[in-house]
């Protein structure tokens with residue numbers, strides 16, 4: 001669900017997360033492995049107030065594996081542990097509780113030293129809309145938790161979900177806003193499907209996608225759509241539109257008079273990109 005973030009929503013989202021922080025030991029920050037920067041809330045460090053944190057690069061199945069590893073190194077250099085996962089298939093999700101325990105081992109050891117039986121560690125999943133928070137919660141819970149409403153303020157009574165015997169998770173995630181004041185970020189999020197076309201024009205988004213892909217992933221684009229002529233100049237808009245038209249022709253998106261239906265072609269480009277049909281694509285490098 002796409003929401004409009006107004007200042008009031010942001011304040012409320014922030015307050016909600018900060019209330020939840022009082023209940024938990026660790027924040028689990030979910031990012032999209034294809035756009036780890038653009039899918040990051042610009043104020044996340046301030047909002048999480050130094051809580052222990054695990055970063056998850058989700059949708060790693062759609063991202064370039066080598067770049068994902070570079071991102072993990074980048075976050076490690078900043079002092080954050082991370083894992084690359086696919087919440088939808090469950091790939092590497094089982095490592096999350098182990099990693100969380102590892103990150104909290106000092107706290108757990110302190111409890112044991114005081115003669116206490118350590119309770120399950122408590123976590124909160126946070127991230128911008130569409131990054132895979134609900135999918136991950138369901139995956140960790142091993143069942144479907146009722147939809148939580150992807151909007152700050154839409155919460156029900158909070159409950160703890162047991163993840164194995166040693167970890168618990170709040171059933172409602174912390175919903176953060178994206179860095180939407182940056183237009184480039186908006187287009188990247190639209191390309192990956194995090195922002196839907198109601199907000200940005202489909203042809204504009206597909207045009208932006210072609211510009212991004214023609215530079216770094218021309219071979220994948222050419223192979224998927226049977227293209228033979230790369231754009232001569234990536235800064236030449238006419239050349240990029242020509243590539244979109246080539247794709248439209250290949251896919252039979254024609255209108256009367258033989259003109260290419262760019263809107264239809266744009267829909268195809270974005271759908272196939274988001275489904276991973278062009279291969280594993282990452283739009284941001286550290």
Ligand code: G4P
Pocket residue numbers: 001058059060061062085086087088089127128129130131132133134135136150
């Ligand atoms: P949110 O709670 O953070 O808003 O995100 P949500 O779990 O609703 O996930 C948003 C979309 O991302 C969903 O697709 C979901 O299936 C997909 N997704 C989540 N994790 C992964 C992953 O690791 N890999 C891939 N490829 N996709 C993932 P959708 O099209 O909105 O819904 P649906 O088609 O699954 O019904």
